[in-house]
Amino acid sequence: RYRPFTGSGAAVVHKGSNKHADRELTVGFLPVTCHLTCPVTDFASKTTATNTNFNSRVFTDFPTVVSALEAKQVQATFMIVPLAMKLREQGVPVKICYLGHRDGSEVVVGKNSKIRSLVDLKGKKVAVPSLFSNQNFVLHKLMVDYQMKPTDINFVVLPPPDMPTSLAAGAIDAYFVGEPFCAKAELDGIGRVLYYARDIWPSFISCALVVHEDLIKSQPDMVQDLVRGIAQSGAWAETHRAEAAKLVAPYYRQDEKVLKYVLTADPKRVSYVNLTPTDKDLARIEDMGLSMGLLTKRTPMDELIDRKFVPDVIREAPIDVAQIPSPKK
Amino acid sequence: MNDKQASKLVVDQVSHRYGEVAVLENLTLEVKVNEVVMLVGPSGCGKTTLLDLLSGHMAPVSGKITRQGTARTVYQQDGLFPWLTVWENVGIGLRSVPDPKQRDDEIAELLELVNLTSFKNHYPHQLSGGMRQRAELARVLAGDSDILLMDEPFSALDYQARLTMRRELARVLQKRPRTVVFVTHDIEEAAQLADRVLILSKRPATICQELPITIPRPRGLADDEVVEAMRMILRALGLNNTDGVTV
Amino acid sequence: MNDKQASKLVVDQVSHRYGEVAVLENLTLEVKVNEVVMLVGPSGCGKTTLLDLLSGHMAPVSGKITRQGTARTVYQQDGLFPWLTVWENVGIGLRSVPDPKQRDDEIAELLELVNLTSFKNHYPHQLSGGMRQRAELARVLAGDSDILLMDEPFSALDYQARLTMRRELARVLQKRPRTVVFVTHDIEEAAQLADRVLILSKRPATICQELPITIPRPRGLADDEVVEAMRMILRALGLNNTDGVTV
Amino acid sequence: MTRQSSPPSTQKVSSRLGRFSSILVLLGLILLWYGISALNLFPAYAFPSPASVLVSFQEELTAGRLLNDIVASLWRVAIGFVLAVGLGVPIGLWLGQHLQARQALVPMLNFFRFLSPLAWIPFAILWFHIGDKPAIFLIFMATFFPMTLATMVAVASIPSIYFRVAKDYNYSGIELLTQVTFPAVLPQVITALRMSYGIAWVVIVAAEMVGCQDGLGYGIWEARNGLRLDSAVCYMIVIGSLGMGIDRLFAELTKLPAVRWGYER
Amino acid sequence: MTRQSSPPSTQKVSSRLGRFSSILVLLGLILLWYGISALNLFPAYAFPSPASVLVSFQEELTAGRLLNDIVASLWRVAIGFVLAVGLGVPIGLWLGQHLQARQALVPMLNFFRFLSPLAWIPFAILWFHIGDKPAIFLIFMATFFPMTLATMVAVASIPSIYFRVAKDYNYSGIELLTQVTFPAVLPQVITALRMSYGIAWVVIVAAEMVGCQDGLGYGIWEARNGLRLDSAVCYMIVIGSLGMGIDRLFAELTKLPAVRWGYER
Numbered sequence A: 001r002y003r004p005f006t007g008s009g010a011a012v013v014h015k016g017s018n019k020h021a022d023r024e025l026t027v028g029f030l031p032v033t034c035h036l037t038c039p040v041t042d043f044a045s046k047t048t049a050t051n052t053n054f055n056s057r058v059f060t061d062f063p064t065v066v067s068a069l070e071a072k073q074v075q076a077t078f079m080i081v082p083l084a085m086k087l088r089e090q091g092v093p094v095k096i097c098y099l100g101h102r103d104g105s106e107v108v109v110g111k112n113s114k115i116r117s118l119v120d121l122k123g124k125k126v127a128v129p130s131l132f133s134n135q136n137f138v139l140h141k142l143m144v145d146y147q148m149k150p151t152d153i154n155f156v157v158l159p160p161p162d163m164p165t166s167l168a169a170g171a172i173d174a175y176f177v178g179e180p181f182c183a184k185a186e187l188d189g190i191g192r193v194l195y196y197a198r199d200i201w202p203s204f205i206s207c208a209l210v211v212h213e214d215l216i217k218s219q220p221d222m223v224q225d226l227v228r229g230i231a232q233s234g235a236w237a238e239t240h241r242a243e244a245a246k247l248v249a250p251y252y253r254q255d256e257k258v259l260k261y262v263l264t265a266d267p268k269r270v271s272y273v274n275l276t277p278t279d280k281d282l283a284r285i286e287d288m289g290l291s292m293g294l295l296t297k298r299t300p301m302d303e304l305i306d307r308k309f310v311p312d313v314i315r316e317a318p319i320d321v322a323q324i325p326s327p328k329k
Numbered sequence B, C: 001m002n003d004k005q006a007s008k009l010v011v012d013q014v015s016h017r018y019g020e021v022a023v024l025e026n027l028t029l030e031v032k033v034n035e036v037v038m039l040v041g042p043s044g045c046g047k048t049t050l051l052d053l054l055s056g057h058m059a060p061v062s063g064k065i066t067r068q069g070t071a072r073t074v075y076q077q078d079g080l081f082p083w084l085t086v087w088e089n090v091g092i093g094l095r096s097v098p099d100p101k102q103r104d105d106e107i108a109e110l111l112e113l114v115n116l117t118s119f120k121n122h123y124p125h126q127l128s129g130g131m132r133q134r135a136e137l138a139r140v141l142a143g144d145s146d147i148l149l150m151d152e153p154f155s156a157l158d159y160q161a162r163l164t165m166r167r168e169l170a171r172v173l174q175k176r177p178r179t180v181v182f183v184t185h186d187i188e189e190a191a192q193l194a195d196r197v198l199i200l201s202k203r204p205a206t207i208c209q210e211l212p213i214t215i216p217r218p219r220g221l222a223d224d225e226v227v228e229a230m231r232m233i234l235r236a237l238g239l240n241n242t243d244g245v246t247v
Numbered sequence D, E: 001m002t003r004q005s006s007p008p009s010t011q012k013v014s015s016r017l018g019r020f021s022s023i024l025v026l027l028g029l030i031l032l033w034y035g036i037s038a039l040n041l042f043p044a045y046a047f048p049s050p051a052s053v054l055v056s057f058q059e060e061l062t063a064g065r066l067l068n069d070i071v072a073s074l075w076r077v078a079i080g081f082v083l084a085v086g087l088g089v090p091i092g093l094w095l096g097q098h099l100q101a102r103q104a105l106v107p108m109l110n111f112f113r114f115l116s117p118l119a120w121i122p123f124a125i126l127w128f129h130i131g132d133k134p135a136i137f138l139i140f141m142a143t144f145f146p147m148t149l150a151t152m153v154a155v156a157s158i159p160s161i162y163f164r165v166a167k168d169y170n171y172s173g174i175e176l177l178t179q180v181t182f183p184a185v186l187p188q189v190i191t192a193l194r195m196s197y198g199i200a201w202v203v204i205v206a207a208e209m210v211g212c213q214d215g216l217g218y219g220i221w222e223a224r225n226g227l228r229l230d231s232a233v234c235y236m237i238v239i240g241s242l243g244m245g246i247d248r249l250f251a252e253l254t255k256l257p258a259v260r261w262g263y264e265r
């Protein structure tokens, strides 16, 4: 097919100076900060000396990601953890190899609303991105902690981009979702943060890097490369937050301002270190899913997690900040 | 509505063309109130076009047409609303009659007149060509209009029905005189019904002859004057002696 | 195709009805090869229906119809394909002619015959009623068919055009004899063209009279025998003395 | 073509045969589906088997969810579609008869016709919040424009003679629209109705993304989010069958006496 | 109605006036938009101002993305739609003429007609992987069935006399289909074409969810996910204008000599 302007726009970020790489891998992600390390790895693989070119491929929603994974159109992708568990439960051979980030989600309520705690949300409408999101799980856990009945809050499933608008329009009273959809509400003066994820669930996990077992079997060294790349990108992003925002903005086609706010306003808001999935973390999520009836059977953690690719020492990715393209005006 | 000036029809220097095809050329004509004018002319010369201009459905390319009074047309083809039954089609001219009983009576009478009573609930597509034409005739006669424009209204009728319709039309016109412009290819019809016969030339049409027919009514088909009028019309059409026509 | 048995038409005890409406009742009829049969009957009696049965477009409710040879019809209304020009419409009967030159010549000749040469590139909706009828006539005469079914084919034509068409039809039939079933309301037409005239009764139609017309051709309009035949037909129609008809 | 001439008995036979053959075709499709899933050409999680769909059908049904969803979606589609038709047809008729208005407004109508309900979602939420109202709005937006334009285009194909007759008999304004223009295009409007109705059902999945808690579209959405392809297929079958069934009702409209002329001439 | 009778000069004037008034209407709409956003009735992030949309339009244009997206979407719509029409119209014609086939297959066609492309996505990915092919498949699925059924229904409204003439002159099989049935329904097929083409554009947003990396629909998704409503509106405007422009081309089809009879009678 005829493609004008292949040298510009989105394509620019797929090409780079790395002549060393002789193989490619497509990694799926959604434009949320939880998946930030994916485009960073993409960029790093093309500008630094690595063996694999990682092409980040943006998706619009998780169900489509799942379909693509099932059809083996992508063999490695970021996705919400409970969905990965569900996949595994259904016999799709996938493994969680690494995490996206820690924390990075907030409960947002209307800026001028009188809601001060979860109890105030009784009888109100609260939006979550999916029933299979950890946000949904964690909120239910918190309700248990507050001795609320599951029916006390009206949960609404909404696509994350629609949450700030819905809150502003008064269609919902609160939402719990990953960044940058919370920062957006704050920046626009719509909402304020009621809870940071870490307040409810320390070291909150939203998404994980999920890899198809076929790939692990056939090209373990590539997966090794990938996990190392992601880990190093995380380490880099942790310390180069403003640069990271600038780097991923064109991949996300998002306003750099919002991303920068998420990454830099409060360093505790998101964190890109300590991303090795632990049995304890995931078992908690699984327990919650089982008790809510969204998961039906327990998957042994060693089936679900594959930690063997996580490098012992995680160095920062040697990204040359000067090479990050400046946004054109 | 019964004002004497109500149904004047004046055509003043009218020309008309469809794209390249010139159809009417500098036509001038005045139809007097309650006059019955018959138009005779070769196929494709512009008779239907002239009626369309008279009724105001089309505007002439040049010239002026003045019409006073309401006009209704019997179209050459398929003027019935296909989504209405015969009864309803005839009824559309009587919508303004407030009394439903009176309306129904009038419709029934007209259907009787055109011999379609037993088909009153049929739709046009369930009728034969001649029956459709008769239904249209009934419709145009319903209610009150000042001008009747009739485009070969009896062309699909059998000889007997034609005679009947001719008689009924004459009867209706006697009861309620109207201005009539009537296109026909039937010389008998012209001679029996007309106050004036206009012979049109080939396209582009002009009036090439005007024959006033002043025979008193009723006119018998075999009356000498009527036969003479027919002969006159034939002569005007350039058919002096059709006796010699062999097939 | 010129096989003598090629164009037989036999109607055997045929009845037809549309829902409640009985149209044909126990009709039996045989049309001989190359015979010209004219059907005359009151409007709505079932003439068009009979042609539809003869051409095989409809199946009778009861009875049997045998047709040998290919039939083509001049329809009572709007049988031209509206998406084809006059030229193309006439051409559809000549699709099997392999030589384009020959085909064009024949089309041109036929258009000349019906006097539509200058309208060959017009679409049907750009023609007058009579012109459409003539175009259909040209189409049906193009090429080779054994049976012609003609449903009031000259009804929209002026008197002169009617005479011309009658003569041309006779000429074409002389050159290439065909079996013809011809519906008409025109007594002159019947008397001049027919080998046999069938008078149909009112609906449900039966043949109420059969008049063989054996006058040798060419037949002049004023020939005594032709005039006598016309009188005979009128009498058969129950119009013994139309002279008394007044309007 | 010469339907009216075939004796009634033949018709009845052929319609019974028709129903039979259509059931055969559907059975064949199901068999094909069964065969493919039995052959394991595709993994089970990506291509649910008829059996698993049946199970999930039973599940949804006994949970009462399915019926609830059907009612919810039917209601939304009905409201949105009735609004679209109720506004679109008159506006289309009116536009069809007013050249000036047509020239002025058609580009705008045409513009909005091409916008996806998915693109409208943010505005739907802004203006109608979440729940039934935005869903109805989205269905309306998806069907109103096609309905209007199809009606308008149909008016252009009305033979001019009907308008001439209408003028002869003093039809004008509303009466002209309802007594002449409308019946003249009714056969085509019924076709447009059936087409737009299809669009309404197609759009239901997108429409019920905006915070609906029930409905067939939401069901599909939920099933996909929950990786329950079997349940998604079950919902697809319900949507297809429901649409099909209601389309049969619309097809019945073509049997109205005042419409038969459009099909029997 | 009596268009043919109005002298050419009037027509030209009215069409110039028409273009002018349509531009006025569009300007009015933009003004309304401007006014609403200037009045701050809705918050700016939820209701982007014309100015911000213009800025994002310029951005996308200079980045070359917009043109790339247009070409990508046009290409997908073109392929999917051409396939749908190329298959749908002949099948519709054929079904229209074969009662048996119609009775057997229409329920199935009708069933599939009501399924949302969003519901098809998992299967599209399974069968066609990701990228252009599944997007084309989804567009095809959304337009093929309406096109087929509209054509089929149109065939039912052909006056029987054309088939009689066709029989008289030995038309049959393919020749009957192409020389009689097709031209007889062409005016209605053109309408159906315009309607389905609208569906194709409406579906593009859903179709480009399947892992496309460009295209106007994808652009809208990306804009929404990126919380860039201004850019989403910019894409909506491009989709609407493009659709509108191409619809004008289809409208030109109604001026073909062999189709005029459908509008001029």
Ligand SMILES: Nc1ncnc2c1ncn2[C@@H]1O[C@H](COP(=O)(O)OP(=O)(O)OP(=O)(O)O)[C@@H](O)[C@H]1O
Binding pocket: B119, B122, B125, B126, B127, B128, B129, B130, B131, B156, B158, C018, C019, C021, C023, C042, C043, C044, C045, C046, C047, C048, C049, C050, C076, C203, D004
């Ligand atoms: N589709 C139909 N449904 C119901 N009745 C019909 C249908 N077609 C024709 N008829 C009826 O059949 C009868 C015969 O019609 P047909 O067209 O054969 O008459 P005809 O002899 O050709 O009349 P004309 O001289 O007026 O053309 C009429 O009474 C008509 O009402």
Ligand SMILES: Nc1ncnc2c1ncn2[C@@H]1O[C@H](COP(=O)(O)OP(=O)(O)OP(=O)(O)O)[C@@H](O)[C@H]1O
Binding pocket: B018, B019, B021, B023, B042, B043, B044, B045, B046, B047, B048, B049, B050, B076, B203, C119, C122, C125, C126, C127, C128, C129, C130, C131, C156, C158, E004
């Ligand atoms: N829409 C049109 N476009 C082009 N030419 C047309 C159109 N309508 C009519 N004509 C032409 O105008 C001429 C006159 O047509 P008109 O229908 O007025 O004839 P007419 O006298 O009524 O003929 P007939 O006796 O055959 O009905 C014809 O040559 C015809 O071809």
Ligand SMILES: [Mg+2]
Binding pocket: B047, B048, B049, B076, B151, C128, C129, C130
């Ligand atoms: Mg005429």
Ligand SMILES: [Mg+2]
Binding pocket: B128, B129, B130, C047, C048, C049, C076, C151
């Ligand atoms: Mg007849």
